Amino acid sequence: MPxxxxxxxxxxxxxxxxxxxxIWVLIxxxxxxxxxxxxxxxxxxxxxxxxxxxxxxGLSLGFGLANTLWLLTSSLFVAIGxxxxxxxxxxxxLLYLAAMGCGLGFVGDKVVEWGEKFRAGISVNTxxxxxxxxxxxxxxxxxxxxxxGVLSFLTAASRKPVSARRLMLVESGAIFWHLVDLLWIxxxxxxxxxx
Amino acid sequence: xxxxxxxxxxxxxxxxxxxxxxxxxLEGVAVIVLALVKVRFVVLDFMEVRAAPVGLRVALExxxxxxxxxxxxxxxxxxxxx
Numbered sequence: 001m002p003x004x005x006x007x008x009x010x011x012x013x014x015x016x017x018x019x020x021x022x023i024w025v026l027i028x029x030x031x032x033x034x035x036x037x038x039x040x041x042x043x044x045x046x047x048x049x050x051x052x053x054x055x056x057x058g059l060s061l062g063f064g065l066a067n068t069l070w071l072l073t074s075s076l077f078v079a080i081g082x083x084x085x086x087x088x089x090x091x092x093x094l095l096y097l098a099a100m101g102c103g104l105g106f107v108g109d110k111v112v113e114w115g116e117k118f119r120a121g122i123s124v125n126t127x128x129x130x131x132x133x134x135x136x137x138x139x140x141x142x143x144x145x146x147x148x149g150v151l152s153f154l155t156a157a158s159r160k161p162v163s164a165r166r167l168m169l170v171e172s173g174a175i176f177w178h179l180v181d182l183l184w185i186x187x188x189x190x191x192x193x194x195x
Numbered sequence: 196x197x198x199x200x201x202x203x204x205x206x207x208x209x210x211x212x213x214x215x216x217x218x219x220x221l222e223g224v225a226v227i228v229l230a231l232v233k234v235r236f237v238v239l240d241f242m243e244v245r246a247a248p249v250g251l252r253v254a255l256e257x258x259x260x261x262x263x264x265x266x267x268x269x270x271x272x273x274x275x276x277x
Contacts (some may be wrong), residue, residue: 017248
């Protein structure tokens, strides 16, 4: 919905809130909770530096990197698909399906990565690093699974022309999927990259 | 597509050269700053907040600055928080 104007390059551009207002409340709540997760991780890291550094070496950077690329690429597909749907005419269904494929790639990677850890005898009880690793990436994985359900809705909705009301729902779903991507970017940096 | 290429580029830089260019705590700070640059791109371009009402953009960019400042602070001065 138009909520203001922005003067740029000599013209007037309407500012508009993407998606439903409610989705932004959800985004705000999730960002708050995950902010606490990020700071909790750094707090424990500060108190048990040696344990965290040693445990981090046990993580495979390849899995983390692959999962980041899966989600960044799926976000791109969702962003282009939603722009197409808004303009009307151009098909978006294949893009949403491709985004789902990327999301499933993330889940598959995570299953293999966790499987390796469990087979190596590493679990949530191993130490504080792995306790936080399984807890936070597990909660994020739940977001991915919920997001895959949302992408199913987007895929179904995109098979025919959408009303303005339905487009708002599609935009809200897309914003949620981008949140899943955003949260992983920080989790990846904290668990795999910060030495 | 351009934004995606930038995001992938930053990801690869974070994984590859961050460890070689700087050392110690600054390396961690560089990784966090690069992650938050990526987060800002996702918020502004994928979530389309760049063209959203100013209040929403200020709130989300403000969050990036606040959480970034807190994380960098905890990386640089871990003993303050323990």
